[in-house]
Amino acid sequence: MSQVYADRRIRLRDRVAAAGSAAALVSRPANVRYLAGGAPPGAVLLVGPEPGEDLLIRPLAAEGEPSDGRLDELLRQQQLPLGGGD
Numbered sequence: 667m668s669q670v671y672a673d674r675r676i677r678l679r680d681r682v683a684a685a686g687s688a689a690a691l692v693s694r695p696a697n698v699r700y701l702a703g704g705a706p707p708g709a710v711l712l713v714g715p716e717p718g719e720d721l722l723i724r725p726l727a728a729e730g731e732p733s734d735g736r737l738d739e740l741l742r743q744q745q746l747p748l749g750g751g752d
Contacts, residue, residue, distance in 0.1 A: 671703045671738040675713050675720055688715045698722075703738040718742075 678701065682690045692698055692711040702711050702722055709724035722743045737743075 668703075668738045668740045671701060672717065672740065674701050676717065678713055679715070679717070682713065683715070689713060689719075702741055704736050 678690060678692075682688075690713045692701060692713065695705065695707070695709075698705040698709055698711045701713070702709075705711070705722065706724050709722055712721045712723060714720055720741055722737070722741050724743060724745055726745050726747055
């Protein structure tokens with residue numbers, strides 16, 4: 667199933683490159699799930715210029731917080747601490 671998500675990101679990458687941009691930041695939860703297979707609340711997906719550069723950025727999960735769907739296991743992830751404000 668990982669290949670399905672990778673193919674979707676490749677199609678997006680091609681469209682982004684054709685529009686003259688190097689990367690795309692996907693923040694709508696439904697779009698993140700479509701491209702990554704699942705995501706915890708608050709996650710965003712950075713689709714880079716090369717397939718290995720895609721990155722799911724997500725907040726640290728609260729105890730027992732499930733992700734929405736099964737995440738693409740080939741996708742790199744970066745956890746960020748929850749913001750405490752300015």
